[in-house]
Amino acid sequence: MQTIKFSKVFNANMIEKVHKLAQEIWTEYYGPIIGKEQVSYMLRNFQSENCISQQIKKDFIYFLIERYNEYIGYICVQIKEETLFLSKIYLQLKHRNQGYGRESMAFIEKLARENNCSKIILNVNKKNTASIKAYEKYGFNNIGSIVKDIGNGFIMDDHKMEKIISAKL
Numbered sequence: 001m002q003t004i005k006f007s008k009v010f011n012a013n014m015i016e017k018v019h020k021l022a023q024e025i026w027t028e029y030y031g032p033i034i035g036k037e038q039v040s041y042m043l044r045n046f047q048s049e050n051c052i053s054q055q056i057k058k059d060f061i062y063f064l065i066e067r068y069n070e071y072i073g074y075i076c077v078q079i080k081e082e083t084l085f086l087s088k089i090y091l092q093l094k095h096r097n098q099g100y101g102r103e104s105m106a107f108i109e110k111l112a113r114e115n116n117c118s119k120i121i122l123n124v125n126k127k128n129t130a131s132i133k134a135y136e137k138y139g140f141n142n143i144g145s146i147v148k149d150i151g152n153g154f155i156m157d158d159h160k161m162e163k164i165i166s167a168k169l
Helices: 012-034 036-046 049-057 100-114 129-137
Strands: 005-008 060-067 070-080 083-091 119-125 141-151 154-164
Touching (some): 012 036, 012 060, 012 070, 012 083, 012 119, 036 141, 036 154, 060 100, 070 100, 083 100, 100 119, 119 129, 129 154
Parallel strands (some): 083 119
Antiparallel strands (some): 005 060, 070 083, 119 154, 141 154
């Protein structure tokens, strides 16, 4: 039984909600992993309302995760040929470990199948052990390392993970 729903982000009001969720979730979650300075930099340069709007124009698809008329997180994907790139999946702290991540991953897999994707890929910070364990539980495998300069002296030091999916719904 689905307890959450997914709403495609398509207007400024929804983009503002994603931005506010990003500020809350990233500050709480990533501060201990990458430090407050890098979190602030990344929020300004990758999750501002303008940046989210630009990403949507470049074929990224955002979804707000809703539970009982309250937005509790968001997802961002990009579909390229037979691959779904899971750019972002975030839930507020008070809504973690309640099965919403599992429901969100099922939604993402369904989206991949509907778009004839044979795999889902994602990048995850090497120090983000909780998420790495969750992705492994969902069937993702570590297929390499990505180190990328994101500016201002900051780098993204990530694992690239992949899940091969079947064509059946």
